[in-house]
Amino acid sequence: GDSVTQMEGPVTLSEEAFLTINCTYTATGYPSLFWYVQYPGEGLQLLLKATKADDKGSNKGFEATYRKETTSFHLEKGSVQVSDSAVYFCALAGGFKTIFGAGTRLFVKA
């Protein structure tokens, strides 16, 4: 069945460091891919999405490219801020299902 695997956390970075959170997936068909973010005490929020191969989703300085050949959708940001500290979830949607990864916690130190 479909699945999403993302790197285990926590990830701890200093402010202004480069961020990569890896996400790979297995799926039949052509799913859409998403990154969600969950700040403390809140629900998940859609961060960015890509609906087909080679699409790049971007928002708030975060980017991810839908790579069909490597079945990946890695999240990147060039310079993280303390306010980016949160849990990040990779997800795929297709065939009437949304599958979430286990989440990766990010801590950014000042």
Place this chain on the structure above:
Amino acid sequence: ETGVTQTPRHLVMGMTNKKSLKCEQHLGHNAMYWYKQSAKKPLELMFVYNFKEQTENNSVPSRFSPECPNSSHLFLHLHTLQPEDSALYLCASSQGTGGEGNQPQHFGDGTRLSIL
């Protein structure tokens, strides 16, 4: 952004109590979901409703009983819960006919439930 509103935000109850969680969405979506989020465990999908009809029940114990009176409102009725049911319960909604499709989900901020 809180197009999806959940109440209460926090709930403490004994194992013999009956309580209900409420979710309301103002986004005009057709599908609504209940998820359970426990510490150090992946997000667990509990129930899915599409156009008020339940389309998925992921082997959830009968002490959890969902109700969807219309496309904007979703309830989770709780009865004789166990300590392991303590968790954050998240409601979500999405647009799309015929199921979840490829549309993103919009989440509420959750109800933090503690079972004594």
